[in-house]
Amino acid sequence: MNTPQLVVHRDKELMAQAAAARLITKIVDAQATRGHASVVLTGGRNGNGLLAALAATPARDAIDWSRLDLWWGDERFLPEGDPERNVTQARETLLDSVALDPSRVHAMPASDGPYGDDADAAAAGYAAELAAASGPENHGPVPTFDVLMLGVGPDTHVASLFPELPAVRETERTVVGVHGAPKPPPTRVSLTLPAIRAAREVWLLAAGEDKAEAAAIALSGAGEIQAPAAGAYGRSRTLWLLDAAAASQLPRALYPPASP
Numbered sequence: 001m002n003t004p005q006l007v008v009h010r011d012k013e014l015m016a017q018a019a020a021a022r023l024i025t026k027i028v029d030a031q032a033t034r035g036h037a038s039v040v041l042t043g044g045r046n047g048n049g050l051l052a053a054l055a056a057t058p059a060r061d062a063i064d065w066s067r068l069d070l071w072w073g074d075e076r077f078l079p080e081g082d083p084e085r086n087v088t089q090a091r092e093t094l095l096d097s098v099a100l101d102p103s104r105v106h107a108m109p110a111s112d113g114p115y116g117d118d119a120d121a122a123a124a125g126y127a128a129e130l131a132a133a134s135g136p137e138n139h140g141p142v143p144t145f146d147v148l149m150l151g152v153g154p155d156t157h158v159a160s161l162f163p164e165l166p167a168v169r170e171t172e173r174t175v176v177g178v179h180g181a182p183k184p185p186p187t188r189v190s191l192t193l194p195a196i197r198a199a200r201e202v203w204l205l206a207a208g209e210d211k212a213e214a215a216a217i218a219l220s221g222a223g224e225i226q227a228p229a230a231g232a233y234g235r236s237r238t239l240w241l242l243d244a245a246a247a248s249q250l251p252r253a254l255y256p257p258a259s260p
């Protein structure tokens with residue numbers, strides 16, 4: 001497990017813009033090196049804020065969108081097109097305005113899709129899709145994601161892995177159904193910590209006063225069952241992207257030197 005790297009930006013807007021610029025560079029470098037890139041998106045205000053910043057910057061067209069694989073860290077288990085679905089919000093915010101290859105956009109199943117309203121079957125289906133995309137050069141039944149992004153909840157949840165619930169305890173499966181989530185809607189589909197940890201880099205997005213306690217808890221040695229964000233780390237890099245408000249309760253020793 002690598003030590004988390006922290007970057008603190010002045011405010012939520014600057015954090016989103018800086019994170020978008022960082023993501024563009026990461027994708028462009030991956031495509032220049034390997035001909036394609038693989039990114040896992042997250043839902044929520046910070047995740048969508050990053051996509052909105054990406055949509056608004058001219059530099060976005062440095063990305064070859066046709067050679068970008070998109071996956072999701074979690075999804076609200078709702079009907080196709082429901083405005084509350086993470087993929088619906090991502091499409092409206094960015095995806096519908098860039099020339100993606102639809103075969104490389106891997107949305108998680110909807111509750112009126114091929115698996116019906118069975119979230120556990122939908123999770124197994126997505127796990128199979130991940131395994132099919134994984135090759136011998138990857139680490140287990142998940143493709144090697146260049147960047148896996150996670151919003152951090154005020155209770156330290158990431159994806160749909162909530163403190164103490166069964167999904168955060170999963171050590172074998174890569175995708176699980178989530179029932180009774182404290183953040184509505186209650187039924188979701190989520191990557192598990194083993195799948196998250198297959199990523200080269202994991203970026204945790206935490207902006208806003210309401211994330212300050214969660215960031216301090218997750219970065220001060222809490223266990224992953226009580227604080228799932230503490231268990232989210234990448235194979236070669238774990239990066240926390242915060243604004244000053246979300247970093248306001250961090251122990252001084254963790255505060256990066258050149259922070260606002």
Ligand SMILES: O=C(O)[C@H](O)[C@@H](O)[C@H](O)[C@H](O)COP(=O)(O)O
Nearest residue numbers: 043044045046151152153158159
């Ligand atoms: O489905 C979801 O709700 C998200 O994937 C979830 O994991 C989100 O990223 C966090 O709850 C943070 O959300 P905010 O950025 O809106 O606080």
